Amino acid sequence: MFPARIWREFPQRYRLEAVKNKDTGEVYFPPRYVSKDGKKFNGEKYILPDEGKIFTYTVIEVPPSQFKDEAPYVVCIVELTDGTKLTCQITDFDKDWLDIGKKVRLEFRRVQTDAHHGVLSYGYKAVPAE
Amino acid sequence: MRDVAIIGVGMTKWGEIWEKSLRQMFVETAYEAIADAGIEKLDGMYVGSMSPGLFVGQEHIGALLADYLGQKNIPAGRVESACASGGLAVKCAFMDIACGNSNIILAGGVEKMTDVSGDGATYALATAADQEYEVFHGATFPGLYAMMARRHMHEFGTTRRQLSSVAVKNHENGSKNPLAQYPFKVTHEGVENSVMVADPLTILDCSPITDGAAAVILADLETAKKLAKNNPLVKIIGIGHATDSIALHDRPSLSGLEATKVAGERAYKMSGKTPGDVNVAEFHDCFTIAEIMVLEELGFCEKGKGGEFTEACNTHIGGKIPVNTSGGLKSKGHPVGATGVAQVIEITKQLRGDGGERQVEGAKIGLTQNMGGTGASSIVHIMEVV
Amino acid sequence: MVGIVGYGAKIPRHRIKVEEIAKVWGADAESYKRGLQLTEKSVPAPDVDCVTLSVEATKYALKRAGITGDKIDALYIGSESHPYAVKPSGTICAEAIGATPNCHNADYEFACKAGSEAMFVSLGLVKSEFCNYAVGIGADTSQGAPGDALEYSAAAGAASFIMGRENILAECLYTHSWMSDTPDFWRREHQHYPQHGGRFTGEPAYFRTIKGCAYALLEKSGMKPEDFKYAVFHQPNGKFPMRVGKMLGFEREQLETGWLVPTLGNTYSGASPIGLTAILDIAEPGDNIFMVSYGSGAGSDGFIFKVTDRIKEVQDLCPKTRPQLDENKIYVDYGTYAKFRKKILKND
Incomplete structure (x- = not known):
């Protein structure tokens, strides 16, 4: 992976930086430059909460090339406590625990390793919080 | 706006076509459509293809294919909207003719998917999702639809058996389609016990990796009438095209497909038809759950009842609304860029009365729904036999 | 402070x-x-x-x-x-x-x-x-x-x-570092795993270095083992930290809180520092803590902390x-x- 591509996403992947539309209260993650209804808006930096619950999930058994060594792994959509949703993997869990509605917390993890030689990509993954 | 009709169709056998290249597959198919229309020269061409760059390392296929089709100098280009690229090509051709810019346009689609490994194909297909916020985290296409399926099951009680019913019915139809990649029947148990791809979706819930091409020739009604020999004329009377957030997590609900609902409304409005008027439909069943959700969004059944509706055989040939008489993406195959065009071909055949063993009796009005990504692009065409 | x-x-x-x-x-x-x-x-x-x-x-x-x-x-x-x-x-x-x-x-x-x-x-x-x-x-x-x-x-x-x-x-009252060139454990460039000198890692390396640092720290501070509620040492295995603690005059009760290795293993650079966190988790204001790390090659860093009300x-x-x-x-x-x-x- 070319480093510039992951580097520009660090504020979001490392620190969960979003933008809050001060006019409507909407939260955009990743940040948007125009509101969802196409308007210029007054935005402010907003850090997402790192807790939420599983909105939906799947177990990926057939992975794309860059995750060849990781499968099977679980991808989910987390609904954070402020209502924002994001997609990430779930890690460090027992199979029996996995279900819609389970509480999770976002932790800092390695997401992609680009074989043995490339740049390491870090970001958030969900872990059980109950 | 001028009326637009379909005057020729072409499609060759789909599958793992090891011996043929992208250009060979396309040219054979496109030439068949040209011959079917009884013409020699095109005014232009739109080719739908999702990712020839990733699959075979070839971009700029508009010029390449026009040249190999013996149509040098015509305006030709590739259009892309992920798996809805084929539908988009048909729409572009329609607009080109309807506005009076051209009289005869070829709308084609092609994808050569077996020149890369399985995980390479998974990678290429995943580029239709949000690369930085879904794919980066390991999401795949089956995975994203699996997450939608799980929500649908959670919210509406859709069952594993109901998902299987889609596959069983489409393979039943596909077994009567000699061009289908997998023209065999499957059982509910067979679907449920097949290899898991992305829980809860098994490999028989998923459309396959396919090489294939498809082409239709569109013309203004006046030209069409002159060219029509014995073929009944099929008009495109409604087009609806809509988009949605590309990332699933940006949508308020995952148990529906908003772009499909909006595209459907637009197509119904333009055509003046309602779901009750439609006799036969081709849906984008890239995964079994997709067909269930499309049924609901296009108004063929109540929201949340798509599974039940399917299980009760309403979408079988002879049912209330036969869906995917061709076998759908499931059985016929899914060379992504070609799919939207092949759907239009199946409906054209049905409306012409050329459906053979899978003919829906008395079909006058048909509908196609072609979808890109996890439904972030959706294109609906409504067609009527003149 | x-x-x-x-x-x-x-x-x-x-x-x-x-x-x-x-x-x-x-x-x-x-x-x-x-x-x-x-x-x-x-x-x-x-x-x-x-x-x-x-x-x-x-x-x-x-x-x-x-x-x-x-x-x-x-x-x-x-x-x-x-x-x-x-x-x-x-x-x-x-x-x-x-x-x-x-x-x-x-x-x-x-x-x-x-x-x-x-x-x-x-x-x-x-x-x-x-x-x-x-x-x-x-x-x-x-x-x-x-x-x-x-x-x-x-x-x-x-x-x-x-x-x-x-x-x-936890206020840091004293520190001391003690080192020598003692090649008891190493990993050369491009090697996946370290090598070590077997029993040479014990007496002339781990024990000599920790004791050297600990004695200097006690001397510097004028404090005695009994002045400390807790002590934590580098813990490559369960045995070494207990043995060195006893050699220095600490009792088992002082050592047990930070002694995590029996179920954690040797976390290398994390070893005595994680032990210190386990002590801070339960420490009371006024408690004195004695810590000496060890790194092969070889050296020790020693710290004396005094826990505050906070x-x-x-x-x-x-x-x-x-x-x-x-x-x-x-x-x-x-x-x-x-x-x-x-x-x-x-x-x-």
């Missing part, structure tokens, strides 16, 4: 038992358990490395310090398992906690002493008023060669300490160390462990 204003530890959830490793190599588990005085060790999942552990431990430390990342003027990670051979670990951690861009940063390596080195330098920078807040981290996902005695103990974990001059929860306000703010060690464990078999630790040969 200078000392710890925030601390945190991160221990991975996965564990492997000594029996599971012994089974694969045809070794006698009981004699390893007896000899090393440990029964299991932590295992990092493939998405865990020294940086991810550092980030999580430092997030806890920030919460206990009651400050945000942008207040951090310096951040140092000590580790022998930095994920890159060339490219700092600390920048990743600093970026993740929001300490960039006005921050000083370096990665340390000194076998198992790198973590206490980061603490030592952080304390010095804060004391000299070069920095208001500096973070010293000890973190490792250490590797032992398959079948080697080290494989039974090489574990993963991290501890992070924010040093400052205000709102201190400790009671911060202990419950984040997950404590003992529960991380004792609860929610996921046991893996050797095959999974080998896969996690990339011990299975595959094409690139």
Whole structure:
């Protein structure tokens, strides 16, 4: 992976930086430059909460090339406590625990390793919080 | 706006076509459509293809294919909207003719998917999702639809058996389609016990990796009438095209497909038809759950009842609304860029009365729904036999 | 006054038992358990490395310090398992906690002493008023060669300490460092696993160095072992820290709280620092803590901390160390462990 591509996403992947539309209260993650209804808006930096619950999930058994060594792994959509949703993997869990509605917390993890030689990509993954 | 009709169709056998290249597959198919229309020269061409760059390392296929089709100098280009690229090509051709810019346009689609490994194909297909916020985290296409399926099951009680019913019915139809990649029947148990791809979706819930091409020739009604020999004329009377957030997590609900609902409304409005008027439909069943959700969004059944509706055989040939008489993406195959065009071909055949063993009796009005990504692009065409 | 204003530890959830490793190599588990005085060790999942552990431990430390990342003027990670051979670990951690861009940063390596080195330098920078807040981290996902005695103990974990001059929860009263060139354990460039001098790592290395540092620290401070509520030493196995503690005149009760190795394994740069976090988790105001690390090669950093009243306000703010060690464990078999630790040969 070319480093510039992951580097520009660090504020979001490392620190969960979003933008809050001060006019409507909407939260955009990743940040948007125009509101969802196409308007210029007054935005402010907003850090997402790192807790939420599983909105939906799947177990990926057939992975794309860059995750060849990781499968099977679980991808989910987390609904954070402020209502924002994001997609990430779930890690460090027992199979029996996995279900819609389970509480999770976002932790800092390695997401992609680009074989043995490339740049390491870090970001958030969900872990059980109950 | 001028009326637009379909005057020729072409499609060759789909599958793992090891011996043929992208250009060979396309040219054979496109030439068949040209011959079917009884013409020699095109005014232009739109080719739908999702990712020839990733699959075979070839971009700029508009010029390449026009040249190999013996149509040098015509305006030709590739259009892309992920798996809805084929539908988009048909729409572009329609607009080109309807506005009076051209009289005869070829709308084609092609994808050569077996020149890369399985995980390479998974990678290429995943580029239709949000690369930085879904794919980066390991999401795949089956995975994203699996997450939608799980929500649908959670919210509406859709069952594993109901998902299987889609596959069983489409393979039943596909077994009567000699061009289908997998023209065999499957059982509910067979679907449920097949290899898991992305829980809860098994490999028989998923459309396959396919090489294939498809082409239709569109013309203004006046030209069409002159060219029509014995073929009944099929008009495109409604087009609806809509988009949605590309990332699933940006949508308020995952148990529906908003772009499909909006595209459907637009197509119904333009055509003046309602779901009750439609006799036969081709849906984008890239995964079994997709067909269930499309049924609901296009108004063929109540929201949340798509599974039940399917299980009760309403979408079988002879049912209330036969869906995917061709076998759908499931059985016929899914060379992504070609799919939207092949759907239009199946409906054209049905409306012409050329459906053979899978003919829906008395079909006058048909509908196609072609979808890109996890439904972030959706294109609906409504067609009527003149 | 200078000392710890925030601390945190991160221990991975996965564990492997000594029996599971012994089974694969045809070794006698009981004699390893007896000899090393440990029964299991932590295992990092493939998405865990020294940086991810550092980030999580430092997030806890920030919460206990009651400050945000942008207040951090310096951040140092000590580790022998930095994920890159060339490219700092600390920048990743600093970026993740929001300490960039006005921050000083370096990665340390000194076998198992790198973590206490980061603490030592952080304390010095804060004391000299070069920095208001500096973070010293000890973190490792250490590797032992398959079948080697080290494989039974090489574990993963991290501890992070924010040093400052205000709102201190454990004041640093004295420090001392003691070192010599003693090649008891090493890993050459491009080698996957370290080598060691067997029994040479004991008396002339571990024991001589820790004792040298500890005696100097006691002399410097004028304090005696009985003046301390707790003591923690580098813990490559269960036996060594208990033996060195007793040699120095400490009692088992003083040593047990920070003695995590029997179920954690040797977290290398994290070893005595994580032990210190377990002590801080339950310490009372006024308690004195004696800590001496050890890194092969060889050297020791010694610290004397005095716990302040503020400790009671911060202990419950984040997950404590003992529960991380004792609860929610996921046991893996050797095959999974080998896969996690990339011990299975595959094409690139």
